[in-house]
Amino acid sequence: MKKQLAELIRSFNHRGWAPATSTNYSFIDAENQIWISKSGKHKGEFTQSDFMTIDNKGLGLGDFTGIKPSDETKIHLWIYRNFKQAKVILHSHGIYPVLLSFMAKPSFRVQGYELQKGFKGCQNHLDNLAIPIMINQQNMDLLCMELDQRLNEIKQYCFIIEGHGTYAWGENIFDAQRHLETLDYLCQSEYLRK
Numbered sequence: 677m678k679k680q681l682a683e684l685i686r687s688f689n690h691r692g693w694a695p696a697t698s699t700n701y702s703f704i705d706a707e708n709q710i711w712i713s714k715s716g717k718h719k720g721e722f723t724q725s726d727f728m729t730i731d732n733k734g735l736g737l738g739d740f741t742g743i744k745p746s747d748e749t750k751i752h753l754w755i756y757r758n759f760k761q762a763k764v765i766l767h768s769h770g771i772y773p774v775l776l777s778f779m780a781k782p783s784f785r786v787q788g789y790e791l792q793k794g795f796k797g798c799q800n801h802l803d804n805l806a807i808p809i810m811i812n813q814q815n816m817d818l819l820c821m822e823l824d825q826r827l828n829e830i831k832q833y834c835f836i837i838e839g840h841g842t843y844a845w846g847e848n849i850f851d852a853q854r855h856l857e858t859l860d861y862l863c864q865s866e867y868l869r870k
């Protein structure tokens with residue numbers, strides 16, 4: 677898992693979705709242990725040793741005691757608490773969701789795209805989908821408060837943060853990646869259309 681995810685993270689950097697040290701990633705292993713990207717690692721050079729284990733408060737465990745996990749660790753913990761099927765979480769700073777977020781808030785509404793079916797459970801391009809756009813905050817407790825309030829609006833395994841980026845998750849890397857790429861594609865299409 678670590679090797680495959682590290683490879684994916686480097687590819688996101690090459691796509692422009694994870695410039696410099698930005699963005700963060702996590703997964704839950706077979707022993708139910710959360711692994712998350714360490715803070716301050718360049719995503720174009722990210723390797724499997726750049727993950728660390730954390731407890732459910734976001735503090736480093738064992739060999740990783742005292743090491744700083746990603747600044748947005750609380751968002752990952754919030755997703756794992758509220759979506760039991762989530763085992764892999766991906767974050768992107770891709771520019772299309774960011775640009776679109778300013779125009780589309782409080783929700784990105786989309787309908788009519790074949791690629792909507794990239795979201796698990798969506799079987800028709802005519803379904804009306806709404807992806808919530810959260811207010812960006814440096815205080816993760818405030819961000820998680822809005823997530824709590826809008827929990828029932830999150831139906832496609834993802835959400836957008838205004839002027840910031842996207843979070844998407846799944847039961848495995850394949851699903852999480854498919855949700856993140858689907859959201860990016862839909863944002864790109866709607867942005868270019870507007």
Ligand SMILES: [Zn+2]
Pocket residue numbers: 698699700748767769840841
């Ligand atoms: Zn971010």
